[in-house]
Amino acid sequence: MTRAxxxxxxxxxxxxxxAPPAEPPIVLDLSGATAPLIDPYRFGEGGATTDQRPGARPxxxxxxxxxxxxxxxxxxxxxxxxxLVRDPELNTYVQGLVCALAGPYxxxxxxxxxRLPAFNASMAPNGVMQVWTGLLVRCRDEAQLAAVIGHExxxxxxxxxxxxxxxxRDKTDFLVFFQIAIAAARVPFVTDVVTYxxxxxxxxxxxxxxxEADRIGLALMARAGYxxxxxxxxxxxxxxxxxxxxxxxxxxxxxxxxxxxxxxxxTLDLLARGTRTERRESGAERYRAIMKPRRxxxxxxxxxxxxxxxxxxxxxxxxxxxxxxxxxxxxxGEVYRLRGDPxxxxxxxxxxxxxxxxxxxxxxxxxxxxxxxxxxxERAAADAAFADYLRLKPAAEDRAMIEALIGEAP
Amino acid sequence: MITRALxxxxxxxxxxxxRSDPYATIESLVGRExxxxxxxxxIDLELSExxxxxxxxxxxxxxxxxxxxxxxxxxxxxxxxRATLVPYSAPADDPGRAALHDQLIKLHDTxxxxxxxxxxxxxxxxxxxxxxxxxxxxxxxxLLHHEFDADYALSIFFRDSYKSAGRTAAMAVAAPLSxxxxxxxxxxxxxxxxxxxxxxxxxxxxxxxxRNQGELRSADGARESVATxxxxxPP
Amino acid sequence: MTRLGRxxxxxxxxxxxxxxxxxxxxxxxxAPVTMADxxxxxxxxxxxxxxxxxxxxxxxxxxxxxxxRFVNGLEDGEVLFGGTDAKKLPPFSPxxxxxxxxxxxxxxxTRAGVTNFEHxxxxxxxxxxxxxxxxxFAYSLEDGLAREGFAVGAVRDSRLYLVVYSGxxxxxxxxxxxxxxxxxxxIRPRGGPAP
Numbered sequence: 001m002t003r004a005x006x007x008x009x010x011x012x013x014x015x016x017x018x019a020p021p022a023e024p025p026i027v028l029d030l031s032g033a034t035a036p037l038i039d040p041y042r043f044g045e046g047g048a049t050t051d052q053r054p055g056a057r058p059x060x061x062x063x064x065x066x067x068x069x070x071x072x073x074x075x076x077x078x079x080x081x082x083x084l085v086r087d088p089e090l091n092t093y094v095q096g097l098v099c100a101l102a103g104p105y106x107x108x109x110x111x112x113x114x115r116l117p118a119f120n121a122s123m124a125p126n127g128v129m130q131v132w133t134g135l136l137v138r139c140r141d142e143a144q145l146a147a148v149i150g151h152e153x154x155x156x157x158x159x160x161x162x163x164x165x166x167x168x169r170d171k172t173d174f175l176v177f178f179q180i181a182i183a184a185a186r187v188p189f190v191t192d193v194v195t196y197x198x199x200x201x202x203x204x205x206x207x208x209x210x211x212e213a214d215r216i217g218l219a220l221m222a223r224a225g226y227x228x229x230x231x232x233x234x235x236x237x238x239x240x241x242x243x244x245x246x247x248x249x250x251x252x253x254x255x256x257x258x259x260x261x262x263x264x265x266x267t268l269d270l271l272a273r274g275t276r277t278e279r280r281e282s283g284a285e286r287y288r289a290i291m292k293p294r295r296x297x298x299x300x301x302x303x304x305x306x307x308x309x310x311x312x313x314x315x316x317x318x319x320x321x322x323x324x325x326x327x328x329x330x331x332x333g334e335v336y337r338l339r340g341d342p343x344x345x346x347x348x349x350x351x352x353x354x355x356x357x358x359x360x361x362x363x364x365x366x367x368x369x370x371x372x373x374x375x376x377x378e379r380a381a382a383d384a385a386f387a388d389y390l391r392l393k394p395a396a397e398d399r400a401m402i403e404a405l406i407g408e409a410p
Numbered sequence: 411m412i413t414r415a416l417x418x419x420x421x422x423x424x425x426x427x428x429r430s431d432p433y434a435t436i437e438s439l440v441g442r443e444x445x446x447x448x449x450x451x452x453i454d455l456e457l458s459e460x461x462x463x464x465x466x467x468x469x470x471x472x473x474x475x476x477x478x479x480x481x482x483x484x485x486x487x488x489x490x491x492r493a494t495l496v497p498y499s500a501p502a503d504d505p506g507r508a509a510l511h512d513q514l515i516k517l518h519d520t521x522x523x524x525x526x527x528x529x530x531x532x533x534x535x536x537x538x539x540x541x542x543x544x545x546x547x548x549x550x551x552x553l554l555h556h557e558f559d560a561d562y563a564l565s566i567f568f569r570d571s572y573k574s575a576g577r578t579a580a581m582a583v584a585a586p587l588s589x590x591x592x593x594x595x596x597x598x599x600x601x602x603x604x605x606x607x608x609x610x611x612x613x614x615x616x617x618x619x620x621r622n623q624g625e626l627r628s629a630d631g632a633r634e635s636v637a638t639x640x641x642x643x644p645p
Numbered sequence: 646m647t648r649l650g651r652x653x654x655x656x657x658x659x660x661x662x663x664x665x666x667x668x669x670x671x672x673x674x675x676a677p678v679t680m681a682d683x684x685x686x687x688x689x690x691x692x693x694x695x696x697x698x699x700x701x702x703x704x705x706x707x708x709x710x711x712x713x714r715f716v717n718g719l720e721d722g723e724v725l726f727g728g729t730d731a732k733k734l735p736p737f738s739p740x741x742x743x744x745x746x747x748x749x750x751x752x753x754x755t756r757a758g759v760t761n762f763e764h765x766x767x768x769x770x771x772x773x774x775x776x777x778x779x780x781x782f783a784y785s786l787e788d789g790l791a792r793e794g795f796a797v798g799a800v801r802d803s804r805l806y807l808v809v810y811s812g813x814x815x816x817x818x819x820x821x822x823x824x825x826x827x828x829x830x831x832i833r834p835r836g837g838p839a840p
Contacts, residue, residue: 517817520710520788523709524710534669537693538672546816550815
């Protein structure tokens, strides 16, 4: 999905100076019930003739071979990227999930966990799948992650990047002649309208691809024994987060033509209800065992985005599942401490105190508590909180500074 | 941010005459009795075709051919200087050493960016450097010097695009309209190459090639392109 | 080699208005330099110098390789890096303790696209004759090239002053670390209200 977005972004730049806003849309844009549901049992065993075959690589002479070559180079960069999460246990877990879902495509799809905030995963035509840590913190169980990975596998099998590329090429080929004709007639404004129109139609193709991938993802995760209800559930969370954002990104003309996540949620809800399965696993405990010890840094990355309203909702959602989790309560406090709206200091104090009383709070809870208490003028209580921090983390890297703060005259 | 950088590069391209623009800091290659050994780093290469609408389509078969032809042409041109080409290979079974290699290659890329920005762009010139090409990767290059028993490392980045039939037609249609600001670009070669002394880390030769001609798909064309890219290469 | 994003980030950190009539680099003399009417430093070597707003960059080989950055008196609500994304960066507040200034620094870097930012050894130190702080840090950009740095600073009269030296872990950080340390050691107050 990132790949397609990057392509369209480059395309938009190539066509006209009409770059969409730098803020990326964080929702996968798919919805609609018109595409036929695939037959999961024929998947990978000779479904549609245009499907990618397991183990196959396109010929070097083809346009597809060219795209694979380019993506192979991107993959090399990815392998040494600063954002790559090299944690072997986590990578084994994610790739294991890929294999459980992708069957014969298991070794064709190579997953890379990228330390990047925001809800995102992507599939490149050569089988390079990116899973962002922003997705991992948002999934509540294995079934939800399986739904997203299944969706990406759908892109791979149906060769959507390739089709999107061909579609874009054909449409821009038409556009260049049109632009020349219009320029000759000196009507620059019309050029813009047509350019937007063509980009819009490329996006429409992308939406059809997304709808199809949604259906494949649902079929794959259900076949693997996961609860299909996880698919609409993850969209419900996206909608909740999106609607909470008071600074929701301005959508340009072609983004505005997209179906809303809400529509998509409703479609997927209907489809999920109609999917027959024998097992309905969530894999929540397995998922949490992997993610919980790792998520604090990822949540800090989210905090750096300063989308505090979204993060408030995200944390509230996670707390529903784990009311006693000290790390989540601590992060709730951090949101309020850094947002600084009226009343946030009191909310932050409540959250830090709740965290301190919860399970396994990070030692930094006490430091943050001390910082807020200092701001509210409660110096003695602040110093006590700082002392708690140093007691719990004697080797703290900021020990000398904390000690200086404790000794400081008010 | 990306659009700003893109703008910078477009401005750079527009300002640069279509030419190669080499700088060297040494009179000649210095090696051993049998001639210097030059480590050839993996060539970052892509050949592509410009579709009528301007989308640039990567071509894998062309790229494979060009890589072979370029490597042969490089070996030939270096042989004329009594230099031997040594192929690079990443450490296969040693992740720690491989990571160090990666860091070194990235350091080289970043030094290359610094040279492109601060040496080639007049508005970003560093007065402390004067007109001199004065960058070094420093002592860490000793790693490659010892592992490959090489005196220099040659790195090449190259992009080469060709007009499709449709693009040629679009350009022909647009040509009379150039006074209206309708200009379409066709195929182009963009290359960056550097030579690093593996005993000191110093970048001893650097070139940037931008031109709207060239051909990497034939042996003769590849020889001509490589010779142009290696303009000013120390004898 | 010229990956756009990386170049953009490197240039963005140098706070460069690319197409505007931007300040060109000039050379520092070895004579003492007065910063923002607030303090004086000795350059020790000839640095290439350019400024934008409240920030001044000194470098020998280019800011993407190594830089000495002076943040000269950030006011309430101002951000660490200028440019188009300013609204998304955390604002400085004069009420910040040293711990919160370091957090402000870390969150600004992370928001600007830096990954795996880690800081260590935060401790009190003198800054221009009065109390300040110092810390070390490490990070990488999307390109994965490891970088490290150290910073000293202080909040004085409700303004933030920082002197930050950073560079690539391979070679360029080490190349002028001693010079940067000498510059930092030379920071001394100038007459007047600030430091």
